[in-house]
Amino acid sequence: MAGSPSMKDVAAYARVSLGTVSNVLNRPEVVAEATRKRVLAAIAELGFVRNESARQLRGGGSRTLAFVVLDTGNPFFTDVAQGVQEAADAVGLSVFLCDSGQDRRRQSAYLDLLEQQRVEGVLITPVDSGDERLTLLPRRGTPVVMVDAHSPDHCSVYVDDVAGGELAATHLLEGGHRHIAFVGGPLSLSQVADRLTGVREAYAHFGADVDDLVVLETAALDIMEGRRAGARLAGLPGRRRPTAVCCANDMLALGLLQEAVRLGLRVPEDLAIVGYDDIVFAEAAAVPLTSVAQPRQLIGRTAAEMLIAEARDRDAGHEHRQVVLAPELVVRASSRLRPLDGVA
Amino acid sequence: MAGSPSMKDVAAYARVSLGTVSNVLNRPEVVAEATRKRVLAAIAELGFVRNESARQLRGGGSRTLAFVVLDTGNPFFTDVAQGVQEAADAVGLSVFLCDSGQDRRRQSAYLDLLEQQRVEGVLITPVDSGDERLTLLPRRGTPVVMVDAHSPDHCSVYVDDVAGGELAATHLLEGGHRHIAFVGGPLSLSQVADRLTGVREAYAHFGADVDDLVVLETAALDIMEGRRAGARLAGLPGRRRPTAVCCANDMLALGLLQEAVRLGLRVPEDLAIVGYDDIVFAEAAAVPLTSVAQPRQLIGRTAAEMLIAEARDRDAGHEHRQVVLAPELVVRASSRLRPLDGVA
DNA sequence: GCAGCGGTTTATAACGTTTCACAAGAGTCT
DNA sequence: AGACTCTTGTGAAACGTTATAAACCGCTGC
Numbered sequence: 001m002a003g004s005p006s007m008k009d010v011a012a013y014a015r016v017s018l019g020t021v022s023n024v025l026n027r028p029e030v031v032a033e034a035t036r037k038r039v040l041a042a043i044a045e046l047g048f049v050r051n052e053s054a055r056q057l058r059g060g061g062s063r064t065l066a067f068v069v070l071d072t073g074n075p076f077f078t079d080v081a082q083g084v085q086e087a088a089d090a091v092g093l094s095v096f097l098c099d100s101g102q103d104r105r106r107q108s109a110y111l112d113l114l115e116q117q118r119v120e121g122v123l124i125t126p127v128d129s130g131d132e133r134l135t136l137l138p139r140r141g142t143p144v145v146m147v148d149a150h151s152p153d154h155c156s157v158y159v160d161d162v163a164g165g166e167l168a169a170t171h172l173l174e175g176g177h178r179h180i181a182f183v184g185g186p187l188s189l190s191q192v193a194d195r196l197t198g199v200r201e202a203y204a205h206f207g208a209d210v211d212d213l214v215v216l217e218t219a220a221l222d223i224m225e226g227r228r229a230g231a232r233l234a235g236l237p238g239r240r241r242p243t244a245v246c247c248a249n250d251m252l253a254l255g256l257l258q259e260a261v262r263l264g265l266r267v268p269e270d271l272a273i274v275g276y277d278d279i280v281f282a283e284a285a286a287v288p289l290t291s292v293a294q295p296r297q298l299i300g301r302t303a304a305e306m307l308i309a310e311a312r313d314r315d316a317g318h319e320h321r322q323v324v325l326a327p328e329l330v331v332r333a334s335s336r337l338r339p340l341d342g343v344a
Numbered sequence: 345m346a347g348s349p350s351m352k353d354v355a356a357y358a359r360v361s362l363g364t365v366s367n368v369l370n371r372p373e374v375v376a377e378a379t380r381k382r383v384l385a386a387i388a389e390l391g392f393v394r395n396e397s398a399r400q401l402r403g404g405g406s407r408t409l410a411f412v413v414l415d416t417g418n419p420f421f422t423d424v425a426q427g428v429q430e431a432a433d434a435v436g437l438s439v440f441l442c443d444s445g446q447d448r449r450r451q452s453a454y455l456d457l458l459e460q461q462r463v464e465g466v467l468i469t470p471v472d473s474g475d476e477r478l479t480l481l482p483r484r485g486t487p488v489v490m491v492d493a494h495s496p497d498h499c500s501v502y503v504d505d506v507a508g509g510e511l512a513a514t515h516l517l518e519g520g521h522r523h524i525a526f527v528g529g530p531l532s533l534s535q536v537a538d539r540l541t542g543v544r545e546a547y548a549h550f551g552a553d554v555d556d557l558v559v560l561e562t563a564a565l566d567i568m569e570g571r572r573a574g575a576r577l578a579g580l581p582g583r584r585r586p587t588a589v590c591c592a593n594d595m596l597a598l599g600l601l602q603e604a605v606r607l608g609l610r611v612p613e614d615l616a617i618v619g620y621d622d623i624v625f626a627e628a629a630a631v632p633l634t635s636v637a638q639p640r641q642l643i644g645r646t647a648a649e650m651l652i653a654e655a656r657d658r659d660a661g662h663e664h665r666q667v668v669l670a671p672e673l674v675v676r677a678s679s680r681l682r683p684l685d686g687v688a
Numbered sequence: 689g690c691a692g693c694g695g696t697t698t699a700t701a702a703c704g705t706t707t708c709a710c711a712a713g714a715g716t717c718t
Numbered sequence: 719a720g721a722c723t724c725t726t727g728t729g730a731a732a733c734g735t736t737a738t739a740a741a742c743c744g745c746t747g748c
C-alpha cells in the first residue's frame with residue numbers, strides 16, 4: 001500500500017494465488033492464457049515492480065558485474081569499459097562502473113559494497129593491489145579479474161608494460177636521445193613501475209648509460225600532474241634539461257606538452273615526448289603525440305569474458321590465466337626526427 | 345556451508361542467538377564487551393559478509409544512487425560524475441555509473457534494473473527523454489533528477505544552452521563571420537536543439553540573415569562524427585564553404601578540427617571553430633579550442649544534492665526545482681581574430 | 689465406478705536480515 | 719523479602735520472492 005505493491009497485492013487484485021503470479025513472471029508457458037492476461041493486467045494496473053533484493057535473496061545471482069576503475073577521467077579506461085559492456089551485454093549481464101579515483105579508501109569501500117551486493121564478479125584496475133580484499137573476495141566466492149594489471153592470484157588481462165616501456169625508450173634512443181626523463185607515478189602502480197623497467201631495459205639493450213635517465217615521480221596520472229612536470233622540466237637550464245620524455249600515460253603527456261609549449265619549448269626540437277595508451281585525444285593534440293597503443297576494447301572484452309567464465313564454473317576447479325597482449329608504438333610529430341635533429 | 349556463511353552460522357559459532365549477532369552489527373553499544381568480542385571473532389573466523397539483499401529486503405533503502413550517463417567517453421560527463429561522487433560521499437551514499445552509450449534500449453534496460461534494485465534515486469542525462477519510465481519511476485517512489493537536461497516533471501540542473509549557443513554564435517558574428525555551420529545531433533537531444541536555437545537567436549539579435557546559417561546534423565556527439573563533418577566541410581568548394589563552425593560539443597569540434605587541418609584548411613583563417621563544454625582536452629588541442637564552458641562539477645554536485653533531498657522527504661510534498669546555471673565563453677586560438685581576418 | 693491422466697493452480701517452506709516485545713539475572717531501594 | 723530498575727540476551731515475526739510438492743478438475747479408458 002504505502003510502499004510499492006508486492007506480488008501478494010497483485011495476486012489479491014487478480015484473484016489468484018501468489019504462486020500463480022510467480023509463474024506468470026517466471027514460466028509463463030505453464031499458466032492458462034486467460035489467467036495470464038488477468039495477472040498481467042493487474043501488474044500493469046498496480047504498477048508492480050519486481051523486488052530484485054527479494055529475488056536475489058531467494059534464488060539466483062545478481063546478473064550484475066562491476067568494473068572498479070582507477071580514473072574515469074582517463075579515456076583509456078572508458079574505452080576498456082566499452083569492451084567490458086560489450087561482453088557483458090552479450091550474455092545479458094549489466095555493468096556498474098565504480099570510480100576509485102586513485103583513492104585506496106574508495107577502492108576498499110567499493111569492494112566491500114560489491115561483495116555485500118553479491119555481484120557476479122568484479123573487474124578491477126587496482127590503486128592498491130595489496131588490499132587484502134582482493135584475495136579475500138575470490139576465496140569467498142566473488143571472482144575478481146585484474147584489468148591492465150597482474151597478480152599471480154587472479155586471472156588478469158594486461159598489456160606487456162615492460163615491452164611497451166622498452167618500445168617507447170628504444171624509439172627515443174634511436175632518435176639520438178640519451179638524456180631522457182621518465183615521468184609517472186605513483187611507482188606503486190604496477191603499470192608505472194613496469195613501464196619504467198622497460199625504459200631501463202631499453203638503455204641496457206641499446207648499450208646506453210642508464211645514469212642518463214632521470215625519473216620524475218608524480219602523485220597521479222592526470223593532466224594536472226603532467227602540467228606540473230612540464231613546468232619543472234621547462235624550468236631547468238638548457239644544459240641540464242632532458243631532450244626527451246617518456247610519460248607513463250597520455251594524460252601526463254598531454255599536460256606536459258601543453259605546459260612545455262606554453263613556456264616556450266619547441267616540441268620535438270627542444271623536447272621530444274612519448275605518451276602511453278594512445279587515447280583518442282593524443283592524435284588531436286597541439287603536437288600530435290607519439291604514444292604506445294594498447295588494444296583497449298580487447299582488454300575489456302577479454303577480461304569480462306574471463307570473469308564470466310570464472311563465475312560460471314565457480315565450483316569446478318579453476319585455473320587462473322594471465323592474458324598478455326602486445327603494445328604497439330604509434331609515431332607522430334611529438335617525437336619525429338627533423339632534419340635539424342643531429343644523430344648522436 | 346556451501347554458500348557464504350550467514351548470521352545464523354556466526355551465531356552458532358559464537359554460541360549466541362541470531363539477534364545478538366545483529367545487535368553487534370547494528371547497535372554494538374547494547375551488547376556486553378565480552379560477547380561482542382566473541383561475535384566479532386566468529387565473524388572474522390568464518391569470513392562472514394553481510395548479505396545486502398536480505399538487509400535491504402527487511403529494512404531500509406539501498407544507500408546507493410545511480411547516474412545514467414549519455415557517453416562515458418566524453419570527459420564532460422566524467423567531470424560531472426566527479427561532482428556527483430563528491431556529494432554522495434558527503435552523505436555516505438555510493439554511486440553506480442551506468443553508460444547508456446546514447447542507446448535508448450540500454451537506457452531503458454538500466455532504468456528497469458535500477459528500479460528493481462530499489463536504488464535511492466537516479467540521476468540521468470537522457471538519450472530518450474520520452475521514455476515513459478522517466479515519469480513512471482518517480483511516481484512509484486524512485487526520484488529522478490535530470491542532469492544537463494530539463495523536464496517539467498522532474499527536478500533538473502542544467503546550463504542555459506540557448507544562452508550558450510547565442511554566446512558562441514555572437515562571438516563568431518562579431519568576428520565578421522556570416523556563413524556559419526552548426527554541427528551537432530541528433531536534434532532530438534534537448535541540449536543540441538537548444539544550442540541551435542541560441543545560435544539562431546544570435547543571428548536575430550545581431551540583425552544578420554539566418555539563411556546564412558547551415559545546419560549539419562550528426563548521428564552522435566563523438567569524435568568520429570566530428571571527423572566526418574570535418575571531411576564534408578573540407579570537401580566543399582571555397583565559395584560555398586562556411587567560414588566558421590559552431591559545434592554542439594567539444595568531441596565533435598576536436599574531430600572536426602583534426603580532419604579539417606589534415607585536409608589542409610587553416611584554423612582559424614579558413615575555418616574558425618567553436619566547441620561546447622570546454623573539456624580538459626580542448627585547451628590542449630592542435631589549435632587550442634574556443635569553447636563554451638559549463639560548471640561541470642557544480643552541475644553534478646547540485647544535481648546529486650537535489651536528488652538526495654528529494655529522496656529524503658519522499659512522502660512530504662515535494663516541489664520540483666529547475667536550477668539553471670550560466671555558461672561562459674572561453675576564447676582561444678581556434679576562433680581568434682588575426683590581423684589577416686577582415687572585419688565584415 | 690475407479691485409477692490415471694494432463695493441465696492448472698495452490699499452499700508452504702525456504703532465503704538472511706532487522707526489529708521488537710519480552711525473559712533472565714543482577715543490583716538497589718524500601 | 720519483595721518490588722523496582724537496568725543491563726543483556728533471546729525468540730519470533732516480518733520483508734518479497736522462488737521452488738517444490740501437493741491438490742484440484744474434468745476426462746479417458748478399462
